[in-house]
Structures are given as C-alpha cells and as structure tokens.
Amino acid sequence: MPLNAVPLPPSLRVLERGWLSSNQILLFDDDGATVVDTGYVTEVDDTLRLIDQALAGRPLKRIVNTHLHSDHAGGNAALQARHDCVTWIPPGESEAAATWDEDRLSYRPTSQQCPRFRFDALVHPHHTLHLGGEDWTVLPAQGHDDAMVMLWCDRQGILVSADALWEKGFGVIFPELVGEAGFEDQAATLARIADLAPRVVIPGHGAPFTAVQPALEAAQARLHWLRNEPVKHGEYALKVLVxxxxxxxxxxxxxxxxxxxxxxxxxxxxxxxxxxxxxxxxVARDVVANLARSGAVQLRPDGGIDAPAR
Structure with a gap:
C-alpha cells in the first residue's frame, strides 16, 4: 500500500527517508510538535528543511529517540540548536550518552558519526506519552539494540516500530556481535508485536504498512535462519556497515x-x-564481492568501490 493510502490521523505525519537516515515521525499538538528520530548527520540539511516545512511555523517542542544509533539521532544536535527543543531518550542509553562513550553508543564500532547532543528526560518502557492528541505506550524492543523502544497507540492501532520490524526484515541484531543474546530478544519483540496486532506499522526505514502479518511471518522466518546460521548474520552485519x-x-x-x-x-x-x-x-574483499554481485556497489579498477549511479 503506498504511503498516501495508509490511514493515519491528521495529527501524525511521516517523513519517509532513505536508508542513510531513519524516518522522522511528527506528532502535532496545540502547543507545537514532537519529532520521533532525526536521521543521519550528513543529511541534516534535508532533515532541517523537511521538518521546518512540516512544522509550517509551529514550534518543535521535543525530540523522542527510539534508540541512539547514528541514523536515528544524528540530527538531534542541529534540531536542538535551531529549535531549543527538549530531547527524550530511552534509559538504557542514558549513561553512555551522558559521558558520550562512542564505543557504547556504537559510533566507533560502526565507523559512523553522530554529533554530541544533550538529553533532558527519559522515555521509560511501559510509561505513557501524550503526543499528537493520543496516548502512546513506550514498549521495550530489544534485539536490534538493547535499549531500543517502540511507541504504541492502542486507540489508533498504530505502532512506531523503529528497527524491530520493517515491511521486509529488521535491523542487524547488534548485541549478537558482542556476544549477547540478541536473537532471543528479537524473537520476544516480534512476539510482542504479534500480540498487539497493529493496524499500521510505521517502521524506522521504509513506508508505513498495513500488511503486518506477512511482514511478521517473513521476519520470524529470517530470524530463525539467522539464529541457525550465525555466520550469515555476521556477513549481513558487515554488508550493512560497509x-x-x-x-x-x-x-x-x-x-x-x-x-x-x-x-x-x-x-x-x-x-x-x-x-x-x-x-x-x-573478509573485506568478500564483502565487496557480495555487494557487487547484488548491484549494491560499483567496483573500481584500483579495488575501491563507488555507490551505484542514482
């Protein structure tokens, strides 16, 4: 179902981005707006432009982050500077964010950037946020990231799933890469989504979708495969990082x-x-060869790679 056909309330707007930046979800109240996630730093000019257009003169009151991966929090600092808005983050990442530990925040391990930002409050799992005229329950969503949360509007049947569920897949299970039990957590998160039976899922990447059950079945099958083939998960992770x-x-x-x-x-x-x-x-040569076979990169004679022509 195309984006403009997915039924969403008028107080909610999705800015669908590419795969370098997460989507931004704007929720409008009488006194201003909240944005959920803010994209990657190299696309911050587009993020500011798109959000300002959507605000249409209304104030941006707050940022809510589902988690602090660079593609979800890279615009925080710029939005804080422009709008003087407050920022709410999940509690599992608060200590690392307070000390700006780029290893624990994943920026150094992934070779990614995220400008330092402040946070003002925590979004605790099972608490309720009133945003865009609706109540949203904060739900734990471990798997892709130990601290990640989702937002669930029971009255509207809308789930903001972050990287726990996309229409085709889910994010790399990063805890597994450091020896933690991420696959089990991801299975529990998918089961939690199935129990909710959302009408609409707004993912961290890709368009909102209503075909939730097929997406869940495909995600569960993929997770089963990755659990049984951890080397394939490692290959997937390296391809994503490169x-x-x-x-x-x-x-x-x-x-x-x-x-x-x-x-x-x-x-x-x-x-x-x-x-x-x-x-x-x-290993790097193998990763490049795999990406080249899928058309995701263009090989250069000197062994380097270029992004495919757009």
Whole structure:
C-alpha cells in the first residue's frame, strides 16, 4: 500500500527517508510538535528543511529517540540548536550518552558519526506519552539494540516500530556481535508485536504498512535462519556497515573498506570470532564481492568501490 493510502490521523505525519537516515515521525499538538528520530548527520540539511516545512511555523517542542544509533539521532544536535527543543531518550542509553562513550553508543564500532547532543528526560518502557492528541505506550524492543523502544497507540492501532520490524526484515541484531543474546530478544519483540496486532506499522526505514502479518511471518522466518546460521548474520552485519559507509562517502578505497571491517572486529568480539583465522583484508574483499554481485556497489579498477549511479 503506498504511503498516501495508509490511514493515519491528521495529527501524525511521516517523513519517509532513505536508508542513510531513519524516518522522522511528527506528532502535532496545540502547543507545537514532537519529532520521533532525526536521521543521519550528513543529511541534516534535508532533515532541517523537511521538518521546518512540516512544522509550517509551529514550534518543535521535543525530540523522542527510539534508540541512539547514528541514523536515528544524528540530527538531534542541529534540531536542538535551531529549535531549543527538549530531547527524550530511552534509559538504557542514558549513561553512555551522558559521558558520550562512542564505543557504547556504537559510533566507533560502526565507523559512523553522530554529533554530541544533550538529553533532558527519559522515555521509560511501559510509561505513557501524550503526543499528537493520543496516548502512546513506550514498549521495550530489544534485539536490534538493547535499549531500543517502540511507541504504541492502542486507540489508533498504530505502532512506531523503529528497527524491530520493517515491511521486509529488521535491523542487524547488534548485541549478537558482542556476544549477547540478541536473537532471543528479537524473537520476544516480534512476539510482542504479534500480540498487539497493529493496524499500521510505521517502521524506522521504509513506508508505513498495513500488511503486518506477512511482514511478521517473513521476519520470524529470517530470524530463525539467522539464529541457525550465525555466520550469515555476521556477513549481513558487515554488508550493512560497509553499505552505510559507502552511502555516506559515495566512494571508498580498498583500505577504507578494510578499515570498516577492522573497526567492527576490534570492538565487536563475537563478530571477529565468526571470522577467526581470517585477515580483515580478505573478509573485506568478500564483502565487496557480495555487494557487487547484488548491484549494491560499483567496483573500481584500483579495488575501491563507488555507490551505484542514482
């Protein structure tokens, strides 16, 4: 179902972005607006422009982050500077954000950027937020990230799912890459979504969708496969990390690709263990070859890669 056909209340607007930036969800109240997630830093000019257009002169009162991955929080600092808005984050990431620990916040392990921002309050799981004239329950959504939350409007049957469920898949299960039980948490999150039976899902990436049951079935099947083939999950994670960096840079040398792989290995020991005995350079070449076969990159004669022509 196309975006403009998905039934949403007039107080809610989805700014669908590409895969470098998460979607932004705007919720309008009488005194101003709230934005859920803010995209990646290199696309911040577009983020500011799109949000200002949607605000149409209304004040932006607050930012709510579902989690602090760089593609969901990279616009926080710029929006704070422009609108002097408050920022609410999940409690599981508050200590790392307060000390700006870029390892625990995932920015160094993923070779990604996020300008430092302040936070003003916490969005605790099972608490209720009143946004856009509706009550939204904060729900735990571990799996992709230990601290991630979703927002659920029971009256409207709308779920803001972040990276727990997309129409086709879900985000990398990053806890597994450091040796934590992320697959089990992701299974519990998918079961929680199934119990809710949402009418509409607004994902962190991609258009809102109403075909929720098929998306859940596909996600559950994919999760079962990844649990049984952890090396495939490792391959998926590396392809995502390299693809993300390429979308940011548009062109990467062979050594830059190897740098992304080495950084991931250095700070994500369970991922490195999946490739025990293999050099990062060889793994990087395999990642590039896989991406090239799918048309996700263009190979250069010098061994580097370019983003596909748009």
């Amino acid at each position: 693809s993300f960096k390429l979308m940011e840079a548009q062109s990467m040398s062979q050594s830059a690709v190897e740098g992304v792989v080495r950084s991931a290995f250095d700070r994500q020991p369970a991922l490195a263990a999946l490739y025990a005995g293999r050099e990062a350079a060889a």
